[in-house]
Amino acid sequence: MSHQRARTRAIGLGAGFLALATGVAGCSAAGDAEGDGGDLTLTVTTFGTFGYEDLYDEYEELNPGITIEASNIDTGGNARTDVFTKLAAGGGLSDVVAIEEGWLGAIMEVSDQFVDLRDHGIEDRAADWVDWKYAQATDPDGRVIGYGTDIGPEGLCYNRDLFEAAGLPGDREAVAELLGGDDATWEGYFDLGRQYQEATGKAWFDQSGFVWNAMVNQLPEGYYSTDGELIVDDNPELRERFDLLATAAADGLSAAETEWDWNGGKSFTDGTFATLVCPGWMLGNVTERLEAGGGGAESGWDFADVFPGGAANWGGAFLTVPTTSEHQEEAAKLASWLTEPEQQVKQSTAAGNFPSTLAAQEQLAADATPNPIFNDAPTGAILAERAEGVQAQFKGPDDSLIQESVFGPPLDAIDRGDADADDGWSQAQQLLGELVD
Structure with a gap:
């Protein structure tokens, strides 16, 4: 997955693709x-x-x-x-x-x-x-x-107003410390989400697909080994993280949002979810969708120098x-x-x-320029910190296909409550066999 949304200059793209000519x-x-x-x-x-x-x-x-x-x-x-x-x-x-x-x-x-x-x-x-x-x-x-x-070094976008309403600290340094700082883990992130969900009855993150992508990208090897071999079936860390995420979704932590839409941006303004995994380029997407949903600097979003599981590139x-x-x-x-x-x-x-x-x-x-949309957080300086230790994972020829078309549908089903971890993993294995050589 990558950057989304569209801006067009000189030549526009409608619903379909446009073949360009020099x-x-x-x-x-x-x-x-x-x-x-x-x-x-x-x-x-x-x-x-x-x-x-x-x-x-x-x-x-x-x-x-x-x-x-x-x-x-x-x-x-x-x-x-x-x-x-x-x-x-x-x-x-x-x-x-x-x-x-x-x-x-x-x-x-x-x-x-x-x-x-x-x-x-x-x-x-x-x-x-x-x-x-x-x-x-x-x-x-x-x-x-x-x-x-x-x-794409990753930090955590979060809504400080929602955090404070749930009895959690809203200050970005305190949020980073609460999640464990340099020792932040996915288990700790989901546990804090359960605390937030219990206090508010609302979701912790927008949807599982983005979280899954972040979790996979942190591994030394993801869908492929470093020598280019497909290892989805032979990488136990994938299944461990899949089960961890599926359990979090089953506990009500996912808002089951549509990827890249966020209800036309309104989910950034109505308290639908409180956190979002944010590689640097995501900040522009959040800004655009937040404004499309009628929000802005007053909407409470912030950016913390922390990420579950440590340094990651998306x-x-x-x-x-x-x-x-x-x-x-x-x-x-x-x-x-x-x-x-x-x-x-x-x-x-x-x-x-x-x-x-x-x-x-x-x-x-x-x-360290303040970003007004994110409560004047110095987003560039924070991302520079988050980039420390980042190494890009080897991406095989069908990496994006596996992410979007093999794991996307079962994760959507889990978010909707239509599948559990075992069902989702089985569906992913079936899709892998159908879509990837």
Whole structure:
């Protein structure tokens, strides 16, 4: 899973997907760089909340003759479908295409359909990124196919007003301590949720799918071993965590929300649930949905420097250049510029996500800028703390499919009270056999 929600600039996406095409018109120095003597249009496809709108405008101002036509697909899952549909068709991809960490393993199986960015100088920037981010975008043949955008260290979003109404502390430092600080566990998180549920009769978290994703991502190995073998049946920690989560849902801790909707955002304002697992990029989603539900800074949401089970990474993306692009050099220049530390800081300000470049991380930590939506919490500085010790888990080719389509339905059934842990696990095993080779 990854970033969600949609913003569209120049080219819009309706209910379905839109095949994008590159275009050339007029005359400019940018066109001369391509050897065609004309102005140059670069197409870009992202997904979710990337925060690039102002950066596109800035790039156009810095590069007269360049026009950016940008589209945004609503969810990472739909973006995956879009990319692979167009790869199969042999065309239609943008000049710059955002790829999500959860399905990067599948992209690596067709990495030869993306430009080797070493030919465009990415090796000169290798030290910009945390080492594992750069390594993620390197295929088995040593080709580097993606400029890293963000990573997803996780903290806890919580509603301080709901906490205080339940007799719990609302101060973010006290919340972190209450959950165990550096020693926070999922068992402790769910136990506190039972205390909250007993006091209020309301749910503790929004729905089990997001919690499950966070729990899986913390493991040294998740659905795949580090050497690429599918190990769902041979990873006992998966079943242990599944049972732990299923028990929490059966105890009424899940609000059984629809993923990415939250009742049109109203669940953030009406007390439906009190906590949300929050990788950095989720902060932008919460802000958008909170505002859509009629809320804002007064709604009581805060962000604590704590996470059950310790350091975890959920998501993160890359900018790639498909080999079908007719403007590979200029597309690579744009993608590189968008992922430079200065631009990553601006992206973080716009979208709330957390950068993958070291210099940008250090700046956010030093600035400690208050986030008004989250009770002036210094979200960037907190995420810098949460990023300590994070290592991305190996993602196999069907990782996102397993997360969404194998475990998603049984977890939904458990949330609704239509299945218990054994039923849910059996359904997941059946779906695994049907959907994954």
